[in-house]
Amino acid sequence: MMNLDKSKKYWNPYLGGVMLGLVLLAAIYTAGRGLGASGAVKSVLVTGMEAVAPSHVENTPFYKDYFASHSGNPMKSWLVFEMLGLVVGGFLSGAFAGRLKFKVEHSPKITSRKRIIFALLGGIFFGLGSQLGRGCTSGAALSGMAVLSLGGFITMIFIFGTAFALAYFARKLWI
Amino acid sequence: MGPLTVYEIISANTNLVLAFIIGIGFGFVLESSGFSSSRKLAGMFYGYDTTVLKVFFTAAITAMVGTLIFALLGWLDLSVIYINPTYLWSAILGGAVMGAGFILGGFCPGTAFCALSIGKLDALAFIGGLFIGVFLFTEAYPVFEGIYKAEFMGAPFVYDALGMSRGVFAAIMIIAAFGMFWLGEWSERKFPRDEY
Numbered sequence: 001m002m003n004l005d006k007s008k009k010y011w012n013p014y015l016g017g018v019m020l021g022l023v024l025l026a027a028i029y030t031a032g033r034g035l036g037a038s039g040a041v042k043s044v045l046v047t048g049m050e051a052v053a054p055s056h057v058e059n060t061p062f063y064k065d066y067f068a069s070h071s072g073n074p075m076k077s078w079l080v081f082e083m084l085g086l087v088v089g090g091f092l093s094g095a096f097a098g099r100l101k102f103k104v105e106h107s108p109k110i111t112s113r114k115r116i117i118f119a120l121l122g123g124i125f126f127g128l129g130s131q132l133g134r135g136c137t138s139g140a141a142l143s144g145m146a147v148l149s150l151g152g153f154i155t156m157i158f159i160f161g162t163a164f165a166l167a168y169f170a171r172k173l174w175i
Numbered sequence: 176m177g178p179l180t181v182y183e184i185i186s187a188n189t190n191l192v193l194a195f196i197i198g199i200g201f202g203f204v205l206e207s208s209g210f211s212s213s214r215k216l217a218g219m220f221y222g223y224d225t226t227v228l229k230v231f232f233t234a235a236i237t238a239m240v241g242t243l244i245f246a247l248l249g250w251l252d253l254s255v256i257y258i259n260p261t262y263l264w265s266a267i268l269g270g271a272v273m274g275a276g277f278i279l280g281g282f283c284p285g286t287a288f289c290a291l292s293i294g295k296l297d298a299l300a301f302i303g304g305l306f307i308g309v310f311l312f313t314e315a316y317p318v319f320e321g322i323y324k325a326e327f328m329g330a331p332f333v334y335d336a337l338g339m340s341r342g343v344f345a346a347i348m349i350i351a352a353f354g355m356f357w358l359g360e361w362s363e364r365k366f367p368r369d370e371y
Binding site: 018036063084086106116127137138145147153157167170175 | 177178179180181185190191192193194195196197198199200201202203204205206207208209211212213214217218219220221223226229230231232233234235236237238239241242245250251255256257258259260261262263265266267268269270271272273274275276277278279280281282283284285286287288289290291292293294295296297298300301302303304305306307308309310311312313314316317319320322323328330331332333334335336341344345356368
């Protein structure tokens, strides 16, 4: 029934979870902070805006707040270096497992074009939500839960809860 | 005593090198666990593939238990670890908006970069969306500022909020995680779907 040969290529999820937990523990032990992803996107955006529209950055409340609370070059941050590593690590795993391939992954019921549009739309929501929620699934939810922060649990519950609540309406994209 | 960078056992630059190495581990584990596939991630919400639940909660309890053991052994000073501040409404609203993004886009930010690293072009579109979303927030910041800073609660621990000790909460977490793993295994048997 299930295509087992293909699924075997991925690690057992519990092993994957223990390994991810150890990576997270290494981050906490060395840097005193958890993993993250959306913060690196913000660093790149702030750097880009500073280069393209410096006067706009000087006069916009968000950037003023950002520079008041962050010193130094936004690209020289822990999260930016961690995300560069993430891309290298993902590539290495894909290379070892023979999964390197340019493709648009989508359900057989929808076109690549539709998938791309919804991926873009989903990204917009996630980008906005991660700023509002002060971090994404990695930074706010997973790392927050590991250090037992109340905010981490709340954000985790609302990310997964909302996705479950809306799953019925998005079913044609996936099943 | 850790965290190494806080106690200045390693320099700020060494910390960045370690960030890169830790990132390699992060990306490698995500990809090896199947998090580079949006359809595998989305399977969580239809019950046919609960890898997300299993990896996420196994990771959370592993890191939680590891942190507690490190603290007990005197290797880690828990009082200086970064605890994200809790602003109740932004945590709720931000989470809900991210949930909508998850079900529409099939990725979260970390998994999208991981998927892009092996050539998924839908992940590239999602990342483009991330930049637009962050940009919308920064430009419309005055609109969001009120809710963004509302109901500030400091950086509370979940066990304090629930009125229990750290150890008791950790034990409940572990039991709850095993309950969810059982539910995940049951769900995958009930809603099977071919791999793609």
